[in-house]
Amino acid sequence: MSKQLINIANKYDRVVVLVDMDCFYCQVEEKYNPDIRGKPIAVVQYNPWQGGGIIAVNYPARAKGVTRHMRGDEAKQHCPEIVLPQVPQVRGKADISKYRDAGKEVAAVLQTFTPLLERASVDEAYMDITERVLARLRDMNEGKFQLLPEKLLNTFAVGYDSIGEFVQKISCDLDEPSDSQEMESEEDRVALKKSDIKLLIGASIVNEIRDAVKQKTGYECSAGIAHNKILAKLTAGFHKPNKQTILPLKSINKMYETLSIKKVKGLGGKLGDQVCELLKIQFMSELAKFPEKLLQSHFEERMGSWMFLIARGIDLEAVTPKFNSKSIGCCKRFPGKNAILGLATLKHWLGELASEIQERLEKDMDENGRVAKQLTVSYAQQIGENDVSSTRSVPLAAYDAERIAADALDAIRRNTEFFLKSDNEVLNNPIKFLGISAGKFEDNRDAKKNDLKLMFSNMANKAAQEKTTINLQDAEVVPPEKCVEKKNIKSFFKTPARAQDAETISKPKSPVPCENDLTSNEIPEISIAVEENEDKFLNDTIPFEKAGSPHITSTSTLNSTETGPDIKQESSCLRKEDMTSQTAREDYRQTYAEFCRAPDLQQATEPCPDCSKAIPVNQIQSHRDFHLALQLSQQQREEYRNELKSKFASPSVKPKAAPRPTVVAKNTQINKFLVTAAVQNGPASAPEASAPCSECGKTIASDGMQEHLDYHTARKLQLELNQMEMRTVTSSAGTQLRKESDGSGSKRKRPPASGSLKSQPAKVNNLNTYFTRM
């Protein structure tokens, strides 16, 4: 289920808006602390190092030269009177729920204007307002609506000095059919003009949207108005704050001439660098000189097509309704000497993260009637010089912090063969980053509520989606029945046996009204869309056993196999005190053994004959193998074959550390693989260290690593050879296969947004009187 695309025939038919809150975190702070309104403000994140990291700067502060990427102290130098509100700190980490809630509040207002709202981040949302534009156009033609100048306050048009100039130009076009210098057909000219009119009307609607946001939430925002998402996003940045910008079709080419490729969303990172370097270009206009095939050959097939189109101002990605995020997670870094060294510390932070997750998941269940089914834990370990990150997923059994923490720990431990040093309390490899996230949400509303009406409504919606129409009626969906029997649901998912759970259940919930209620009545013809509605409803009939089916993981093995009951007890003891006292939490380190422990003794080494570096004696053999492998990588392709064959013939390389059954050749370049191997297992490796295998992710003791990697190398070589042979023999079959898997989901067509301008002769002359007045 990749991105929904619209039909290319409709590439200019939509009116797409990107609403972007101006320095949002600062606005939130200003709203709740009127004393600081209008002053220079930068929101900083807790870290006391040099005054904390700045994550948002308001415009008065920007005027003084304060930027992101500054620390609080530096900001003070530029602007001594600056106010530096702190992101709240809960459970020893930043807590941004304040801003999340504020973002939701804004999105709820936006949603009253169209169900085609796609939240892109906490402070950004795309809207497809095509339907509203067409409706207004009809009203104008019927004389029910007049586009007055005040509807276009704070509006700009790319390529024009003022919006008035743009309006003037549109009306001139209307009057003078002969636009000499361009070789356009009459039909093209009319279409172009109509697209401008739609954008202009769109701008008037966006002004109303922004007014509503300001009036209902107090927040200001900027917006870009264009025919697609990429351009809307780009355009929103042209005039800020509290302004809006139109991108007329005809201005795209001129704008592209000076627009750096790296400004385009998706090309701002390494890919953009690659594009610029490989093609020796810098601006978007230059990108249009390359044929699609060439772009596809340099990059991925899909990416090449995307680039080809966006170089022409075309982006077919649909605005897909989305209000809630698909995953809920939190994480924390432990840089430098903050690295987690001991099991007890690890448990501590997993507990904190899990606790936050539980809280947010419960809130999410209340608000959205859904439950997460998957838990993903990610972590980065320091191994030698570099940090190696991994993620592992397990079923999410219950919204229970202790269970989540235990399962997360279990997942880490299961993935790491030499997790602990011999004393069973100090980690072999320090942890520099920890994250827990929950996803794979399933609907959790009572099956009883799935009455026929709801079913029908959603099936109709599904059918409509398959027909891939967008209009308001079709997008209309019964809003999620929130707050339905949540207690029952909750008690089902919890194991009441646990004392903590009982507590949570009895904890009174504040009777928060559904946020949609606040605004949904304002504009009666629009109702609220449910995110990803189709398939989920079909699953609603599945009985609860499935949803709540106990995931029998080894909480018990956790106690028995590893550390024994002591640490677990210590940890839970500590937790209870932690919850009550902030200072107790800060002192957690004092109680942990690993902080009082002497470092391990160094192991005996011997110089390597090849590189003369000191290598632990028990690793010298594999280290020399490593040199051998490097040599091998420098030889020619033909030699790989021979090398491979001899390698397989010899029994010295065999899969000793049992690999996963589904090892796939990831890097087609063998050199790349060998380089990675060198970095991870090179001479820098600490004695007794273990490392995750760069290929299968499994943690392997360093002295066994080389053999393990050799195994992968051999396997890769074999796979590559196989692929080479396959390609030469059956190259056509390969392409067929790719097409088949690509074509099904991704290129779903969508017919024109109903009633494109072509089908409706716009009585543009009515506009004329207004236009000339501007």
Add this chain to the structure above:
DNA sequence: CATGGCTTTACC
């Protein structure tokens, strides 16, 4: 050690 803490997406 030094933006940090998010979230999403595409690819393998």
Add this chain to the structure above:
DNA sequence: GGTAAAGC
């Protein structure tokens, strides 16, 4: 499923 990249 896991990783890397991207962007706010």
